[in-house]
Amino acid sequence: MTTPGPGPLPSPVPASVPPPVTSPPNPARRHLAALVIGCLLLLPGLGMLLGGAGVVGAYAFGRDSAGYLALTLPSVHSATPAVTAEDVIVQTGPDVPAWVLDRLDLDVRLAVTPSAGGAAVFVGVAPEAQLTAYLDGVAHDQVVGVTEPRNGAPRAAVLRTTPGANTASAPTGQTFWTSAVTGTGRQQLTWQVTGGQWAAAIMNADGSAGIDVAATLGVRAGFLLPLGLLLLGIGLVVTGLAVALVIRGARTGGPSRGEPAPGAGVPAVPSPLGSAAHGTSAAPEPWHTHARAVSPVALDARLDAPLSRWLWLVKWFLAIPHVVVLALLWVAFVVVSVVAFVAILLTGRYPRGLFDFNVGVLRWSWRVGYYCGNGGLGTDRYPPFSLDDDPDYPAHLSIAYPERLSRGLVLVKWWLLAIPHYLILGLLVGGSWGWTAARDEGWRVDPVGGGILGLLVVVAGLFLLFTDRYPRSLFDLVVGLNRWVYRVVAYAALMTDAYPPFQLDEGGAETPPPPPTPPVPPDRVDSRQLTG
Numbered sequence: 317m318t319t320p321g322p323g324p325l326p327s328p329v330p331a332s333v334p335p336p337v338t339s340p341p342n343p344a345r346r347h348l349a350a351l352v353i354g355c356l357l358l359l360p361g362l363g364m365l366l367g368g369a370g371v372v373g374a375y376a377f378g379r380d381s382a383g384y385l386a387l388t389l390p391s392v393h394s395a396t397p398a399v400t401a402e403d404v405i406v407q408t409g410p411d412v413p414a415w416v417l418d419r420l421d422l423d424v425r426l427a428v429t430p431s432a433g434g435a436a437v438f439v440g441v442a443p444e445a446q447l448t449a450y451l452d453g454v455a456h457d458q459v460v461g462v463t464e465p466r467n468g469a470p471r472a473a474v475l476r477t478t479p480g481a482n483t484a485s486a487p488t489g490q491t492f493w494t495s496a497v498t499g500t501g502r503q504q505l506t507w508q509v510t511g512g513q514w515a516a517a518i519m520n521a522d523g524s525a526g527i528d529v530a531a532t533l534g535v536r537a538g539f540l541l542p543l544g545l546l547l548l549g550i551g552l553v554v555t556g557l558a559v560a561l562v563i564r565g566a567r568t569g570g571p572s573r574g575e576p577a578p579g580a581g582v583p584a585v586p587s588p589l590g591s592a593a594h595g596t597s598a599a600p601e602p603w604h605t606h607a608r609a610v611s612p613v614a615l616d617a618r619l620d621a622p623l624s625r626w627l628w629l630v631k632w633f634l635a636i637p638h639v640v641v642l643a644l645l646w647v648a649f650v651v652v653s654v655v656a657f658v659a660i661l662l663t664g665r666y667p668r669g670l671f672d673f674n675v676g677v678l679r680w681s682w683r684v685g686y687y688c689g690n691g692g693l694g695t696d697r698y699p700p701f702s703l704d705d706d707p708d709y710p711a712h713l714s715i716a717y718p719e720r721l722s723r724g725l726v727l728v729k730w731w732l733l734a735i736p737h738y739l740i741l742g743l744l745v746g747g748s749w750g751w752t753a754a755r756d757e758g759w760r761v762d763p764v765g766g767g768i769l770g771l772l773v774v775v776a777g778l779f780l781l782f783t784d785r786y787p788r789s790l791f792d793l794v795v796g797l798n799r800w801v802y803r804v805v806a807y808a809a810l811m812t813d814a815y816p817p818f819q820l821d822e823g824g825a826e827t828p829p830p831p832p833t834p835p836v837p838p839d840r841v842d843s844r845q846l847t848g
Contacts, residue, residue: 392459424509675811690770690773
């Protein structure tokens with residue numbers, strides 16, 4: 317006799333259909349923006365910080381007992397009647413009020429010692445226009461720069477000669493000098509700077525040709541210490557803000573690629589108990605995925621662990637043999653690309669042997685870059701000297717061989733069609749800026765290498781140095797940027813007709829893992845599995 321089993325379980329309480337899901341602001345984008353802005357602020361912040369420290373250090377340790385910062389020229393020699401400094405003393409425009417320089421509290425000291433003990437020397441400061449008129453038609457040398465001491469050679473003045481007469485009227489008889497001293501032996505002129513355009517001259521007292529002196533130019537600036545402290549303060553604020561943004565951006569702002577958020581990843585399955593208790597069904601947020609671009613260029617990297625805190629500081633030195641070999645290989649890469657250009661134009665095919673060689677050069681470059689350069693510092697394993705793929709190495713690159721290539725595209729894709737990507741890569745790889753000084757042109761801004769990608773790698777190195785960890789989100793971003801770079805390089809090198817996507821595919825793996833399979837909710841268990 318059988319006992320009847322239990323009756324069917326009560327049907328789950330129907331759940332109301334959740335409203336359409338609207339995508340919230342993407343936290344990954346917010347973190348990416350914070351990371352990029354932080355990196356962009358880091359460079360000027362460090363520049364002001366180091367500049368302020370240099371100014372304060374010069375004020376504290378570079379002054380003499382009288383408070384002057386001095387520049388000594390052991391020898392100033394000229395065969396002309398005068399040596400002038402017309403553009404490097406002080407220049408202010410006519411619209412600049414005189415009180416500006418008065419507030420700066422700037423003093424100039426010019427000391428001159430003739431090589432011949434009995435010679436009478438003259439040193440004077442005058443308005444630039446009047447000094448120019450006085451020396452009109454007279455030969456003279458103008459100081460346009462100062463060389464730095466190298467290989468034991470002393471510092472020297474760089475002179476630019478203006479031809480003319482070999483004698484000048486005696487400077488001691490002129491009345492336009494604002495400040496002047498004359499006599500035998502060491503002569504020292506001290507002048508408080510005021511607004512205007514001024515110039516200095518060193519001459520023989522009788523205006524004759526032939527000057528051979530040692531000179532010392534000193535500057536005492538009351539604003540130097542406040543300026544240094546101001547730069548230090550601003551640099552600390554900007555650098556602190558940049559570091560905070562970088563740390564925020566390097567943190568995982570949400571689930572990693574391929575990992576659903578807690579409670580997400582499956583359609584909403586309401587719980588009868590939850591519905592009964594609360595009267596509503598809380599539908600979890602759906603898992604939003606972003607499909608990766610389809611590209612014949614596959615770039616993969618594996619983040620090794622543990623990584624040395626300090627080895628990244630010397631990897632560039634250890635990789636010098638690779639750099640030398642790659643310099644030669646890239647010359648061959650360019651030559652092979654030119655040969656391939658002709659072959660594609662005539663036959664529509666990229667010779668397989670040439671293609672494999674260029675892929676090997678890119679693969680070698682990616683391994684070395686991943687070890688010590690913009691690739692990300694993601695491994696401490698020394699790269700192999702090989703064009704072939706090394707299955708054991710944590711960085712891989714492969715490009716699918718194209719059976720046919722367009723003869724028409726080969727004429728324009730490497731320069732015209734790739735221009736948008738070149739502009740982007742210019743920012744990513746070579747878009748940082750620096751201050752340089754030109755002897756005749758003053759200070760100017762010039763581009764320097766590195767770009768955003770280089771800054772991100774430096775930030776990763778600093779994380780390793782101070783925290784002994786490599787933020788995963790930062791690693792994914794660096795590899796994604798490199799993936800973009802190599803896709804463009806392969807396209808510009810005529811190795812594919814597939815236009816590089818304007819898409820940042822982050823992560824070390826070319827194909828992200830699928831989301832985990834969600835567990836079966838208890839309320840979906842088949843009632844027929846229950847036995848009496």
